[in-house]
Amino acid sequence: MTPTTATETISANDDTSMTRLRLSSGNGPVxxxxxxxxxxxAYPSEIPIIDVSGIFSGPESDRMSVASQIRDAATNNGFFYIKNHGIPTEVTDWAYETLLEFFRQSAKIKERANVSQSRYYNGYKPPKSQRINPFESVDVRETFSWTYDPRYDPSVPDPAAIPPHIAKYLRCEDFQWEATANLPHLKEAIVAYWRACxxxxxxxxxxxxxxxDLPEDSFLEKFTHPDAALALNYYPPIPVPETTSSSENGETQVSIGSHTDFQLFTILWQDDNGGLQVLNRQGQWINAKPIPGTFVVNIADYMARITNDRYVSTVHRAQNWSGRERISMPFFFGFNLNESCGVLDSCLAEGEERKYEEISCEDWVQRRAKAMHTTEDAK
Structure with a gap:
């Protein structure tokens, strides 16, 4: 049965001021x-602004200070802004302006890059082709996606020398660039943004x-060829509803539906039109408004798993009520797909049991992707 609502009323024995949001996950319906x-x-305490300039600093005390702030944010709502991150505005502005140029083209031209022609889901996804949460409306967005390609990774001196056990998980192709050759600067702008992220x-x-509480190089070998992907989103405006409160009546129209992300964390640049919403620990939707000069960072599911849920992978969505077209540029980052990781010892209190088994990143991503694209009712 295809669902028509994202929420359902909690039973009479529960708080009638709450509804229940259904989500797909790698562990079944949640x-x-x-x-x-x-x-x-959002209050500053809910989504704090962290100055991360210290992570590029020599003194360990500076790096530890940033790490402490990250831990506080990751164990609270799992969302935070970062400033002094080292990415020039020229890079983000170039990507933003180029994406607007791409998305404003005719459907016929954009369809040359349709993701259905790609071997690895690179390229363009047209309107009404995505529904990230099967219990809300079809996403009102278009997307241009690109997955990790070591040929553009400055840390990889020779892509041909990548060990086979890693190379078999890499998804390299030129389709998306060949299909957008009418805008040759599109590739340049996107690659520049991707490299910076x-x-x-x-x-x-x-x-x-x-x-x-680990040595800072603990994960070094796990992200030599990371799961580092872009999903560059174009959101046309949607009507502002009569009420912005959560209700069990009717289908929620979304720019992108309620979800959590897959791997370790996401770095998001958003334009100044707003629309990103975060479900806080009290179950209330809060606005993660655009703050000039910052990126939004949020914890994803695999990070939550390996921290035994110490770090919170928080539900979020977008609704573009600005009346204007909106661009968001999320960069998703995770370990190499050939890697695996179990719950970290440093995240276990004495006598505490591990909630999750070790699972490879590839298996986890596939499990999450399959669950996300299930459109049957998940009661």
């Missing part, structure tokens, strides 16, 4: 209690290790 209170702006992500992984 539910989140959602307040019927209206959407509101990749460099930042590798620095952040070291900070995450410190935040977990």
């Amino acid at each position: 539910y989140r209690a959602v307040s019927k209170a209206p959407l509101r702006e 990749l460099s930042l992500a590798r620095a952040l992984v070291r900070a995450f290790a410190l935040s977990l």
Whole structure:
């Protein structure tokens, strides 16, 4: 049965001011209690701004200071802003302007890059082709996606020398660039943005290790050829509903549906139109408004697993009520797909049991992708 609503009323014995949001996950259907209170702006304590300049610094004390702030945010709502991240505005502006140019083209031209022609889901996804949460509306967005390609990774001196046990998981192709050759600067802009995010992500992984009471190079061998992908989103405006409170009545229209991310963490650049919403620990939707000069970082599912849920992979969605077209540029980062990791010893209290078995990143990503694209009712 195809669902028509994202939420259902909690039983009479529960709090009637809450509804229940159904989500797909790698562990089967999961539910989140959602307040019927209206959407509101996030408090600084809920989504803090972290100055990460210290992760590029020599003194260990500077790096530890950033790591401590990351730990606080990751164990709270799992979302935080970062500033002084080292990515020039020229890079983000170029990618933003080029993407607008791409998405404003005719459907016929964009269809040349349709993802259905790709071997690895690189390329263009047209309107009404995505439904990230099967219990909400079809996503009102278009997307241009690109997965990790070692040929563009400055840390890989010779892609031909990559060991076979790693290379078999890499998804390299030129289809998406050949199909967008009418805009040759599109490739240049996207690759420049991807490289900048990749460099930042590798620095952040070291900070995450410190935040977990591990040596900062603990994960070094696990992201030599990481699962580092882009999903560059174009959101046309959608109507503002009569009420922004959560309700069990009717289908929720979304720009992108309620979900959690797959791997370790996501780095997101968003334009100034807004629309990103985060489900906080109390079950209320809060706005993660755009803050100039910052990126949003959020914890993803694999990080939650290996920390035994110490770090929170938080539900989020987008609704573009700005009246204008919106661009968001999420960069998803995780270990090599050939790697695996179990619950970290540093995340276990004395006598505490591991909640999750060790699973390879490839198996986890496949499990999550399959669950996300299931459209049957998950009661």
